[in-house]
Amino acid sequence: MAIAQLSKHRQLGLSDEQVIEMYRTMMLARKFDERGLILQRAGKINFHVSGIGQEAAQVGAAFALQKQHDYFLPYYRDYALVLSIGMTVKDLMLAIFAKAEDPNSGGRQMPGHFGYKKYNIVTGSSPVTTQVPHAVGFALAAKLKKQEFVSFVTFGDGSSNQGDFHEGCNFAGVHKLPVIFMCENNQYAISVPYHKQVGCARIADRAAGYGFPGIAVDGNDVLEMYRVVKEARERAIRGEGPTLIEAIVYRVSPHSTSDDDMAYRTKEEVDAHIENDGIPKFRKYLEEIGIWNEEKQATMLQEIAQEIKEATEYGDKAPFPTPESTLRHVYAEEGDV
């Protein structure tokens, strides 16, 4: 293996500690996700929606951005993204158990509907792509208030057909706003495959219509994701406007726990993509450059298992919101802003 390849993360300005943290976050998201599925199957929670197969893209992007400084508008598969920028497994467990202490929504929204002002994670909804114009609005605020931050918004391949995607991109393109649009192209919008969703070869091609660069990236390559998002951030901060990034991934899980994916794809297809999983790929890289080994792996997995176990117990035992709290926060109450 060539020296240049061995030190790829250092060339990108990432320390050994940072890449290990990236790897750990990917694995933490994966294990949380697997636990969510089990909890749903066991009847402990009502619903789980998975981001398995998209962790590398999310973590690579998140580490290229500035926590608690940039604004993040995630979509419902972004567990690895929100874990990278401040949210904890405990926070996510509180959300999937719909408990009062859930920082996302106090148990009001389905799992995967993130929001946490403390970490600049902007509240989202279920009608897809509505967050894209919001991200443009944050970027507009950066311009109007002369603040050096970017907004970063994610969405799926199906979402790139929505008017809000096109209207948001066009607005940002016209006003050269500091926003990064990241499509996590996982090849499916529930059951409908890419070729029945999109007429052009790549989602990234759509950027040309709005006058800014569109870049397709292997979303299983965490370092490449980091590089591309970092460059996009630099462009945005320099005042050169938005970038559309298409992270090419594969949705390994069914759409959600309510979906039977074998009705529209084959096990062989899924298995073939599991081989491209970004997590073992990154582990291999870390081992090849000599900063990771079997022992460290075992210790990390044990720590993660413990963290998830404690978070699950905490989430399970935490109190539900009081029924009457349903009536609160429709409008500002006395003393609210």
Added chain:
Amino acid sequence: MAMITYLDAIRLGMKDEMERDENVFVLGEDVGLKGGVFGTTKGLHAQFGEDRVMDTPLAESAISGVAIGAAMYGMRPIAEMQYSDFMLPATNQIISEAAKIRYRSNNDWTCPLVVRAPIGGGVFGGLYHSQCPESIFFGTPGLKIVVPSTPYDAKGLLIAAIRDPDPVLYFEHKKCYRMITGEVPDGDYTVPIGKADVKRDGTDITVITYGLTVHFALQAAEELVKDGISALILDLRTIQPLDRDAILESVKKTGKVLILHEDNKTGGVGAEVSAIIAEELMYDLDAPIMRLCGYDVPAMPISPPLEKFYMLNTEKVQEAMLKLAQY
């Protein structure tokens, strides 16, 4: 105090707030150099520059959605919809997003947004430049909806809407823009959201209405004095949340009520006002609740006799008021 038009009052409301608070900005189609298709933002571009009086691409969902993002950041955007008829592409952003941001985040995020939109007919605008869309948004918790009828209320409600911590739809009647003038204080004042206003006191019948039709009711009430009929005219001003106390008090006073609006009758604001009265005041009523509203046709046509047939006017309102008084 100066006598100004309803349109100037709206412009002054924006101007004063933009001077007071640099977080306030206006965005929409043609609001910049042109000053808006009706002139509501005239002069603001020259005073505040293109960033704060922003011409946007022609795309209503983006206008509202971008404004929502800026509002969540902490700014105070005023998103102008050129005509309320063109507002429907923004409905998802308004109903699914703006209205629910505080609630769905359990009070973590807020959306202090104003969406201004011209409503109403009588301007030969045909189906798509004449509609009153308030019933589409009415009944969506999380939204506030105001519809001023006078220059005083127009400025005061707009300032209140801009300062409100939650999303407010501000519907302005096109026919009022230049037709209605009134006294407006120079300085800073607000008209509280959620408070109706007795525009004329009376003892025989009560008319509950909002927007342009307030003026028809006031003119009709003046005419009916000759017949010895004393009419109380209650201007709702805010249609969400409704001022229940003011509605009930005004009806209790006369025992007879006519509800009046230009939006079509079925499922309109009047239906809810009527239900509130029926729930609370059944035995105080001396006549059945009466409604006079737009017809249940998709929208008003442009041909003059058709538009005239559709639109309410002082004569139609006077006739209904007389009928109620004589019941």
